[in-house]
Amino acid sequence: MTALLLGLVVAAAATPAPTLRDLAKRHGMTISTCVATSALEGKEYQAVLAREFSALEPENELKFEPVQPERNRYDFVAIDKQVAFAKKHKMAVRGHTLVWHHQNPAWARDPKMTATELRAVLKDHIFKVMGRFRGVIGTWDVVNEAISDDAHMRHSLWFDRPGIGLDGEQTIEQAFKWAHEADPKAKLFYNDYNIETLNAKSDAVYALLSKLKQRGVPIDGFGMQCHLDPQFDKDEAFDSFRENIRRFKKLGLAVQLTELDVRIPDGSPAQLAVQARIYGRIFQIAREEGIKWVQLWGFTDAHSWIPQAFKGMGWALPWDDKYQPKPALEAIRKALE
Ligand code: XIL
Numbered sequence: 001m002t003a004l005l006l007g008l009v010v011a012a013a014a015t016p017a018p019t020l021r022d023l024a025k026r027h028g029m030t031i032s033t034c035v036a037t038s039a040l041e042g043k044e045y046q047a048v049l050a051r052e053f054s055a056l057e058p059e060n061e062l063k064f065e066p067v068q069p070e071r072n073r074y075d076f077v078a079i080d081k082q083v084a085f086a087k088k089h090k091m092a093v094r095g096h097t098l099v100w101h102h103q104n105p106a107w108a109r110d111p112k113m114t115a116t117e118l119r120a121v122l123k124d125h126i127f128k129v130m131g132r133f134r135g136v137i138g139t140w141d142v143v144n145e146a147i148s149d150d151a152h153m154r155h156s157l158w159f160d161r162p163g164i165g166l167d168g169e170q171t172i173e174q175a176f177k178w179a180h181e182a183d184p185k186a187k188l189f190y191n192d193y194n195i196e197t198l199n200a201k202s203d204a205v206y207a208l209l210s211k212l213k214q215r216g217v218p219i220d221g222f223g224m225q226c227h228l229d230p231q232f233d234k235d236e237a238f239d240s241f242r243e244n245i246r247r248f249k250k251l252g253l254a255v256q257l258t259e260l261d262v263r264i265p266d267g268s269p270a271q272l273a274v275q276a277r278i279y280g281r282i283f284q285i286a287r288e289e290g291i292k293w294v295q296l297w298g299f300t301d302a303h304s305w306i307p308q309a310f311k312g313m314g315w316a317l318p319w320d321d322k323y324q325p326k327p328a329l330e331a332i333r334k335a336l337e
Helices: 003-013 020-025 045-051 077-088 115-133 169-184 200-214 235-250 269-288 326-335
Strands: 028-037 055-058 092-099 138-144 187-192 223-224 254-262 291-294
Touching: 003 169, 020 028, 020 077, 020 326, 028 045, 028 092, 055 077, 055 200, 055 291, 077 092, 092 115, 092 169, 115 138, 115 169, 138 169, 138 223, 169 200, 187 254, 200 235, 223 235, 235 254, 235 269, 254 269, 269 291, 269 326
Parallel strands: 028 055, 028 291, 055 092, 092 138, 138 187, 187 223, 223 254, 254 291
Antiparallel strands: none
């Protein structure tokens, strides 16, 4: 009897906690993370990625410059390694990104480039890149960050004169049309940051996407990046986030969370607790609002863009830099249970 009891206790202790993959699946949710091919060499990195996530998105490997470093020379070596990993571990792959103001190659930014040339360059890029991953990458961020922080159309290589010879909004419309032609089955997204709550910038994106929808432009969804910090830990912010999700859904768009991370100024228990609360509530709202794709911008503090991008901040992900779970992971699990 004692032996039997002991056996049960040991068995219970040995039962691993359900993975994020398992938990998300219960809600029909894909749980994803961005991946850097350079990190993919690491054994611990591989183990957590394959065990916990049902999808991945290349952090940089599908951006314009890495993919077409020289005119008409496409380089898919780095992204192919991620696709192979995803296939092996039955993970989906999300595509990021085709039209953006960052990470464009110097040759495309050459001032001698005419509008006609640039138009051909962008069209060709969209067709080549999406065409190559037809049937492999089901969802694409076609346009990334087209609205500036002051809620206007952003200056960008593709939008400004000469741009591709169209104004910003028409350029976006054209990009979605080309993307749809390149892969008619792919789900096409507009993606942006600081638009998670109701504010001037999300209003501008809302106005833009409403117009595109009205004009019958093939756009399927809106990606909210969700690069958050401790200031988000307020009821008003979470309520506003929920309301904002709802208004975009009412436009007939799918909403996905595409780059979630929660940066904090130090790794103290107090900061980790705030961070856990934010992760937990975001996942809870995502679940309740029927969001089908939640993607973290990395999963281990060993590989995160935050320390470089936000001075003095870090510790932004659910696993620490030694791949140990942080309170945030438990909070995500609870929200999905
Ligand atoms: C970041 C990457 O994480 C960095 O490695 C790179 O140096 C710059 O870009 N919004 C986006 C992402 O849409 O592509 C950005 O990724 C983070 C902000």
